[in-house]
């Protein structure tokens with residue numbers, strides 16, 4: 001399928017998506033009033049829930065289609081590039097010239113050497129990054145309890161059969177494909193990710209001959225990606241039908257066809273199976289033989305080619321990565337930005353660019369859309385603020401006096417503190433520019449005050465959190481009009497903003513922005529899903545800039561990372577011990593302790609305060625003024641400990657943090673990286689300790705490529721233990737009860753733990769006891785119902 005018809009399809013498909021979103025909005029607005037009873041005897045809320053559920057399902061389906069479309073488009077682009085590059089001619093003619101086997105190997109190696117190619121790599125292909133030596137060698141002192149066993153068993157099940165789950169060849173046969181090697185799967189996956197394109201098929205079969213309807217089969221491959229159909233649907237087409245019949249008949253004859261229909265992924269692979277049959281029709285055994293002999297050799301060559309190139313590349317890089325300097329050789333005064341901005345940079349002591357600034361500045365200044373990944377603390381904020389200022393200068397010079405003063409740059413970030421920090425940085429860079437204003441819109445402040453500021457102050461750059469911005473946009477405050485002049489949209493912590501928690505708001509905001517704009521997405525972590533969903537914001541021809549690079553660790557090299565596995569009940573005491581040790585070793589200590597929820601943060605803060613440590617707390621349950629004051633104080637201080645929830649996990653640039661402690665598992669790998677990244681910023685040294693219970697140890701699987709060392713659990717002084725119990729006794733019971741509920745809610749939401757409710761409640765009750773609760777505090781019936789905990793032993797329901 002050509003890229004223009006793909007675009008056409010995309011436009012067609014994005015229409016219903018917008019309609020759905022509009023429907024949800026109109027619907028939710030209409031829920032304010034209306035009749036009291038609804039068809040089917042439903043009350044207003046049941047009716048609302050029913051419709052919301054339907055709308056959600058529809059939206060999910062449409063997003064899925066968008067995703068498939070995007071993948072198909074990428075494949076089509078890659079194919080076009082590969083053919084034209086390898087043949088040195090245009091893509092059309094290239095389709096008629098088969099590649100030589102050597103060319104295939106080189107082209108495939110090229111493709112998998114590209115940054116971000118992991119996305120196209122499949123788990124079946126084996127590790128793309130070099131294997132890390134196992135970090136966790138020490139034995140756990142504590143025997144893992146049942147839940148952990150259960151979890152790790154289940155995980156193993158998922159991991160080991162991951163391929164089977166997504167590409168269940170065993171449906172067709174047990175013997176033919178199940179035992180095929182990872183390498184064969186690799187080629188097969190290439191075939192699938194290439195939409196069944198001919199050159200991969202040749203790889204698979206080891207044959208150079210091309211059939212006359214290759215173009216047809218190629219486009220079939222892409223179309224089939226949109227369907228969820230069976231193998232029958234997928235193979236459709238001229239010769240395909242015949243082949244399919246042959247295959248189905250064969251399978252039926254052998255009694256191999258199970259009840260199951262193929263999923264989309266399966267069908268995408270099975271298309272390649274059909275291609276086998278296309279070229280050699282004797283039967284499945286032949287298919288296997290061909291696949292395993294010729295194509296395995298080819299896969300080996302591809303792997304060799306990749307490692308050869310990597311070796312050459314790495315030889316030059318070794319020294320650089322070991323030291324990992326964050327600064328580049330380039331200076332700001334050579335990069336073509338405004339002299340007034342350079343003056344402000346120099347005044348702030350910024351002379352040379354960091355590597356991410358060097359890598360992104362020219363692209364951003366050219367006006368291209370970009371998705372940028374760079375490690376924590378490497379200067380991403382400047383990397384997007386400098387082009388933002390340039391965009392304002394350019395827009396200002398070209399726009400005439402307009403009735404409504406336009407906002408030229410909109411910068412979205414997930415937390416209030418981060419918004420204020422970025423705004424402050426922007427103001428510092430604008431020190432010598434006249435009449436360019438920066439305004440922040442964040443929750444927790446008075447709406448009317450925001451409106452007044454927007455009216456009175458110059459505002460060409462708006463820094464906002466999505467929720468509050470949406471309030472303004474939906475309130476018809478005139479902000480939508482001003483946003484119609486937007487030239488640049490920036491999403492800091494883009495992966496988080498495109499996460500489920502924020503995505504709806506971000507989508508609604510996008511609806512209000514002009515399509516002709518430049519969009520920049522920045523984060524230290526960009527999971528595959530986000531890369532795909534980023535098309536919601538970015539133009540098709542955006543740049544993906546990954547300064548971490550394939551095969552490199554995602555965390556700064558100068559942060560010493562370790563992990564302590566010890567029962568949950570001891571965590572608070574161990575935190576106290578670790579802090580005491582750190583304070584005695586590092587005179588200018590500055591520590592951040594992350595807890596999983598606001599209430600647990602509050603509890604630990606009070607306990608540590610009772611233990612006479614110099615602590616502060618920040619979490620979402622505190623008023624904004626207090627949060628801002630503490631944040632400022634912590635920025636400026638030394639010898640201070642900040643106990644916080646995830647509101648401080650991303651983007652916050654507290655200088656010279658010496659230690660980060662994470663109590664309990666974070667919500668995911670990305671959050672671990674961001675929390676850890678509050679230390680070791682700007683190329684400095686730092687230390688991070690993750691404190692988890694034995695039943696949380698499964699999470700280490702997600703960090704196995706990071707350099708974590710396992711530390712033994714420190715010995716606890718019984719005297720201190722006694723003191724802590726006394727201090728815990730002084731903490732208000734309502735805080736403890738809140739912490740218990742929050743703890744339960746947090747772990748209930750983590751699927752690996754939350755699915756065994758009985759065990760979850762047992763663990764929560766143990767936690768309750770450890771913080772001095774005689775009995776587990778009761779839950780509201782509705783809350784218990786929502787959490788699936790109503791009839792679980794150990795849960796008390798409020799009368």
Ligand SMILES: Nc1ncnc2c1ncn2[C@@H]1O[C@H](COP(=O)(O)OP(=O)(O)OP(=O)(O)O)[C@@H](O)[C@H]1O
Nearest residue numbers: 352353354376377378379380381382524651653682
């Ligand atoms: N060109 C530069 N020269 C020297 N220091 C710099 C430069 N650019 C940024 N820094 C410093 O690096 C530190 C980290 O910068 P920044 O907060 O932008 O990191 P980040 O990459 O956005 O981190 P995170 O992923 O946590 O948001 C800051 O202290 C900043 O002042």
